Amino acid sequence: MDSPRVASRRTAQRSLGRLDRDRQAAPQVFERLRGMIISLELPPGSPLSRAALAEQFGVSSTPIRDALMRLEEEGLVDVFPQYATVVSRVDVRLAQQAHFLRQAVELEIVRALAISHDAAVAAHLNRTIALQQQFAKAGDFEKFMAADNEFHAQLYAASDKQDIWVLVKSRSGHIDRLRRLHLPSPGKAQDIVRHHKLIAKAIGAGEPDEAQKYLRTHLSGTLSELAQIRARHPEYLSD
Numbered sequence: 001m002d003s004p005r006v007a008s009r010r011t012a013q014r015s016l017g018r019l020d021r022d023r024q025a026a027p028q029v030f031e032r033l034r035g036m037i038i039s040l041e042l043p044p045g046s047p048l049s050r051a052a053l054a055e056q057f058g059v060s061s062t063p064i065r066d067a068l069m070r071l072e073e074e075g076l077v078d079v080f081p082q083y084a085t086v087v088s089r090v091d092v093r094l095a096q097q098a099h100f101l102r103q104a105v106e107l108e109i110v111r112a113l114a115i116s117h118d119a120a121v122a123a124h125l126n127r128t129i130a131l132q133q134q135f136a137k138a139g140d141f142e143k144f145m146a147a148d149n150e151f152h153a154q155l156y157a158a159s160d161k162q163d164i165w166v167l168v169k170s171r172s173g174h175i176d177r178l179r180r181l182h183l184p185s186p187g188k189a190q191d192i193v194r195h196h197k198l199i200a201k202a203i204g205a206g207e208p209d210e211a212q213k214y215l216r217t218h219l220s221g222t223l224s225e226l227a228q229i230r231a232r233h234p235e236y237l238s239d
Helices: 004-015 027-039 050-057 062-072 092-116 119-138 141-158 162-170 173-182 187-206 207-222 223-230
Strands: 077-080 084-087
Touching: 027 050, 027 062, 027 173, 050 062, 050 207, 062 077, 062 092, 062 162, 092 141, 092 173, 119 141, 119 187, 141 162, 141 173, 141 187, 141 223, 173 223, 187 207
Parallel strands: none
Antiparallel strands: 077 084
């Protein structure tokens, strides 16, 4: 029987597929590899061969090189010149910094949304929450995480801060991987759904202090369990 790392690598290879020829190749390669790293389909330590990736994606080495450079900029891969490129371990310090940035921004966003008291925003958020509930019930963690990101993206969009969401997302690779490691814990998905409901309710009810309180609790959940995550996955984390 294959080890979990080997099995994950084989799954990753099957998942790459071909690209949309109507779009530039490098951004697509970046998006797919980043998604596989965040979901742990490509776990820390996984080697990324430029030649193998070029063959699997059906592209030249140039878009592969450009995608790997972007992943390196986000700290998601380690490049050893003339030797290898591997998926990086989860950097706890960078995860903590991303949490600080995201919390600072989103506290102001949910406060402003609650002050504006827009029922349509709350209704939009609740539709995404309903999808999350379905994915949680089905145990589909990847779709659950996608819906979780969509919930937060909607907060930024509703406050006309989409460009800031792009920035925050680009800094969130390490905290997102910690969240993915934490997500299978009993009750974690249900806690996320409950927090989202409370945030949406406070926004719809025009309660800015409550919205901030629930958001702060929501975003702090994973880092508060860091010791337990480290104990379960010591090979994935670095200080």
